[in-house]
Amino acid sequence: MNIVLTGSLGNIGKPLAKELIVKGHSVTVISSNPEKQKDIEMLGAKAAMGTMEDVSFLTETFKGSDAVYCMIPPGDYFDQDFNQLEFYKQVGTNYAEAILKSNVKKVIHLSSIGSNMDKDNGQLIAHTHVENIFRSLPEEIKVTTLRPTSFYYNLFGFIPAIKSQGIIASNYGEDDKCPWVSPSDIAEVVAEELEGSFSERKVRYIVSEELTCNEIAKTLGEAIGKPDLKWILISDGDMFNGALSIGLNPKIAKGLTEMQKSIHNGKLLEDYYSNKPKFGKVKLKDFAEEFAKAYNQ
Template sequence: MKIVVTGSLGHISKPLTQALVQQGHLVTVISSNQARQAAIEDLGAKAAIGTMEDVDFLARTFKGADVVYLMETLAHNSFFDHSVDFVAGLSKIGENYRQAVEQSGVKQIIHLSSIGAHMAEGNGILRFHYNVEKSLNQLPADVHIKFMRPVGFYYNMFAFIPSIKAKGVIIANYGGHEQEPWVSTTDIAAVIAEEIEKPFSGRSVRYIASDEISPNEIAHTLGEAIGRNDVKWLEVSDEQSLNGMITAGMNPETAQGRRNGNERRSPWWGIVRRLLRQ
């Protein structure tokens, strides 16, 4: 099959591209970075250099594809850019995708969404996933879409490094012994590759998780791995969490959204647990 992968050589798109090439598919990888072209070609894929903001470029690249994998991203420093409306920016990319899919005539889509995408509010910055799903669902009925909704990413734990180094603690506005679902990006890529091989029909949702582990277990495991048995998970108030992110230079509006989206007591956590255990 001819497959288009968005997301350049990111944590999901790279292993996904590798898997699809190994399966014998003809893969085109979209990247905004010309310097990535050689690395994409080294994987056995074709590089299409352009941006998610360019609908015409997207439509041309999608045209003739059997399946397109869609994901939204902004520049890595977007959280700290006070001129960036994070939710609006990613939602606009989703609308660009909708237009490009319609113009290109592609009929099979896999979209990287998230837990919380079924909620219009109460899910912090994850709200953009709700917006994008809503936009893509406006496509004609003969466009078949699989929405992938992974839980929290393991690699987000890299954000814990500064506080572990400085104070031996992980600081968040949730904690304790209650287990929460987490996922590896390589597992997400494997699930997407699996879904590409399966028949497409209508609109469907699949939740993705690798494991369930409590915050206290995470602190113990990470501490043990680096030879520090004193690493603790410190639960702080929502207000302390918000102020810490703003002090670090994060866009206050984005910080508010991250604070809300990280709140483990949000209702979608319970929903996700039930879905994963069915």
């Protein structure tokens, strides 16, 4: 198959490209960073250098492909002028236009848990809008929507607080249970779906493991030599103010607070539990080794 991947050689893109190439597929990787071209070609893929904002570039790159994998990066949360919702809407619209113009019939869309909701999901509402854009494509275009859960590597964001305060703190925590996922498990599912039948549109969740926040704190704490590490539950107001204090864009801070409130009260996870998939291979104990390396740098 001729497959086009967006997302450059990121946490998902690199293992995905490697797996598809090993399986004999012809892979094109889109990247906006000229420095990535050599790395892409060294994997055995074709590098397509351009941006998600350029519909003509996307259309030309998509032409002749059997399937495309579409994802949107989160953007810079510390950019005070960044409007994540509008950015996602624009890129989603660009993807849809390029898919139509290039006559692609098979699409994998990397969305997110919580994107089934049209309120109370905070910043994840951006994924809701993109899903709606893809859903509006003609029925003959078979779109597989993948909804990964919380990424393990999001836990890196707690390192400064652990070092300065000795705790993890957010407006979900303690005995709240959360599903988590590894990028390599996501890559494996994307590859599986790309090689699938595309007989109909479908939605699939991706998860590696479910753990309470206390269990996460214990595992990470043991990995970094702090076996008594706790994950403290704080108020929504303290969460929002804390996010502002480290320089987050106010809209992002508000969205994160609302999203995490929805984890705490369970709303964000309802559809996931109604359509729960099997667990992937990578467990938190595996990730804890990476976490410890980052913590000790």
